[in-house]
Amino acid sequence: MLKPTSQLELLQSIADGIAALFFPNVEVVIHDLSTNQVAYLANNLSKRKPGDDAGLDDFDINSGTPVTGPYEKLNWDGKKMRSVSIPARDEQGNPSYLLCVNLSTGMFEDARNALDMFLSVTRLQPQPQQLFKDDWQEKINTFLHEWIRLQNTSLSSLSREQKKQLVIDLYNEGAFKAKSAADYIANVLSLGRATVYKYLKELKKGEGAA
Incomplete structure (x- = not known):
């Protein structure tokens, strides 16, 4: 007949499991409330040991709260820790x-x-005006992502009809004046180049009819 698992043994297994899952950044400590001492540590980060005083004099054990925290405290090495305590x-x-x-x-x-530090905008310089004044790719990118934002969608979620409308709106914005713009837009929208040219042909045909 198997020996019943004691409460402490069960807690030790839970502590070991949590420490293993989040190694090396998590320590789990079991305090024995009958002796106010540390009973067990898994992945010791605080340099305590079993038998040390638990330091729970100011902790309200009888509050009935199932979980206390998360709260912040300072470790021996000066690094911060976030903790939860569960009776x-x-x-x-x-x-x-x-x-x-x-x-x-x-x-x-x-x-x-x-x-x-890496993403700090204070280290950025303004774009050189002469170098980028005709940067048609950036202008397309700016218009495209503003369009997507207003549609409350994402580039990867665009439907075929939305892509067609976006091509039309880009055309009306003058985005296709650059020599390689059609190829670039087709690539960004994951459309065949022939499909983009088809949309443009339909659009120009409609303009001619008007």
């Missing part, structure tokens, strides 16, 4: 253990800072 109760409903999941956000903050 585990016995059969009488009394809290016996506290499961704390601590996410180290240092790596994410470093990545954000690197992106902020």
Whole structure:
């Protein structure tokens, strides 16, 4: 007959699973509320050990809240952590253990800072006017994405009818004056070049009839 799993053993398995899934950025600590000591650590990031004081004097265990947090705290290395605490109760409903999941956000903050630095607009210079005054591709891109925004859709979601209307609107905007514009627009809209020319032919025929 299998031995019943104790509450602590079950919590340890949960702690190990969470730590393994989010390794190396998550630590899981189990506090024994009967002794106010650390009972178990998975992926130790805080340099504590079992038997250390849990430091829960100011924590309201009896509040009845199933989950506390997320809240922020500072680790020994000066890096921030975001944490949630979940009390585990016995059969009488009394809290016996506290499961704390601590996410180290240092790596994410470093990545954000690197992106902020890389994408900083303060390092950009205005486009050289003489070099880009006839940049027909950028003008097409600007009109195209503004059109898509107003239609509340995306480039990949455009229907065939929407693509046809976009070709017409681009034509009316003068987008096809550039030598390679038709090929470029066909490529961007994932249309055959023959299809774009067909739309333009129909459009010009209609203008002639008018």
